[in-house]
Amino acid sequence: xxxxxxxxxxxxxxxxxxxxxxxxxxxxxxxxxxxxxxxxxxxxxxxxxxxxxxxxxxxxxxxxxxxxxxxxxxxxxxxxxxxxxxxxxxxxxxxxxxxxxxxxxxxxxxxxxxxxxxxxxxxxxxxxxxxxxxxxxxxxxxxx
Numbered sequence: 502x503x504x505x506x507x508x509x510x511x512x513x514x515x516x517x518x519x520x521x522x523x524x525x526x527x528x529x530x531x532x533x534x535x536x537x538x539x540x541x542x543x544x545x546x547x548x549x550x551x552x553x554x555x556x557x558x559x560x561x562x563x564x565x566x567x568x569x570x571x572x573x574x575x576x577x578x579x580x581x582x583x584x585x586x587x588x589x590x591x592x593x594x595x596x597x598x599x600x601x602x603x604x605x606x607x608x609x610x611x612x613x614x615x616x617x618x619x620x621x622x623x624x625x626x627x628x629x630x631x632x633x634x635x636x637x638x639x640x641x642x643x644x645x
Contacts, residue, residue, distance in 0.1 A: 504526065521553055527580035527587050528565055532607055539606035546576065549634035551604040557592045567635060576600065604632045605625055
């Protein structure tokens with residue numbers, strides 16, 4: 502469940518991108534607690550995309566899930582960790598207007614000062630990853 506660091510104005514983002522922080526285990530192994538996300542506000546959602554959305558029952562709470570299937574009335578969303586819960590199996594289809602944006606990039610914060618260029622490059626190659634759509638999400642849905 503991320504916290505967005507960018508202010509919004511009347512439901513629309515001031516800039517097209519923002520940063521969120523992941524808390525909790527629902528998207529393990531794709532995302533881990535403490536990861537930072539680059540969120541593209543208002544981006545078109547496709548099946549398999551990792552998205553940030555407002556929780557249907559507590560709309561001041563933002564959550565990160567995978568868009569598994571387009572259904573009548575919105576998106577069926579699932580966490581990558583089937584044991585964590587807190588997805589559409591608990592609250593049903595999520596209306597399209599509750600989707601905040603699509604996750605484009607994930608990075609892990611640096612731990613401690615890394616002064617040498619080699620240490621910085623090592624962190625860059627190990628901590629920064631593009632977040633790709635998982636097209637097998639709808640197959641996992643049918644398998645449940």
